[in-house]
Amino acid sequence: xxxxxxxxxxxxxxxxxxxxxxxxxxxxxxxxxxxxxxxxxxxxxxxxxxxxxxxxxxxxxxxxxxxxxxxxxxxxxxxxxxxxxxxxxxxxxxxxxxxxxxxxxxxxxxxxxxxxxxxxxxxxxxxxxxxxxxxxxxxxxxxxxxxxxxxxxxxxxxxxxxxxxxxx
Numbered sequence: 001x002x003x004x005x006x007x008x009x010x011x012x013x014x015x016x017x018x019x020x021x022x023x024x025x026x027x028x029x030x031x032x033x034x035x036x037x038x039x040x041x042x043x044x045x046x047x048x049x050x051x052x053x054x055x056x057x058x059x060x061x062x063x064x065x066x067x068x069x070x071x072x073x074x075x076x077x078x079x080x081x082x083x084x085x086x087x088x089x090x091x092x093x094x095x096x097x098x099x100x101x102x103x104x105x106x107x108x109x110x111x112x113x114x115x116x117x118x119x120x121x122x123x124x125x126x127x128x129x130x131x132x133x134x135x136x137x138x139x140x141x142x143x144x145x146x147x148x149x150x151x152x153x154x155x156x157x158x159x160x161x162x163x164x165x166x167x168x
Contacts, residue, residue, distance in 0.1 A: 027083050060089035122135050
């Protein structure tokens with residue numbers, strides 16, 4: 001039961017990251033913290049061996065180093081970097097992590113093309129700060145909007161989520 005709750009916390013944090021990134025181009029640290037903390041509670045409640053937890057932690061740390069290098073180069077936002085690393089804790093050095101990266105890249109490409117198309121067609125004069133920020137050619141792309149659905153699709157394959165989905 002606790003493992004399922006942790007999965008739901010992860011899912012909820014991903015959904016909130018989508019909403020906040022879309023609205024304000026930020027992903028709050030408390031959401032990233034909830035993703036990371038819920039992983040450790042999940043792993044401990046499921047009785048994972050310490051070696052498995054260590055491999056997942058090593059994956060998350062390695063990804064944090066890589067994504068923060070990308071952040072330092074201006075290639076991605078800090079919230080996106082932290083969310084990818086926290087999600088890497090959950091998916092670890094498994095095919096699930098590669099699926100997550102593939103889906104995030106695919107969704108991110110579609111999102112970027114859509115935003116670039118909108119920016120070419122519309123001007124940031126709607127009066128809505130969130131929409132104007134998205135339409136501003138000087139602002140980035142809220143990549144959390146791609147990371148959230150990618151994480152949810154991979155998370156849906158976890159046994160706890162499969163059991164929950166079967167109840168619906």
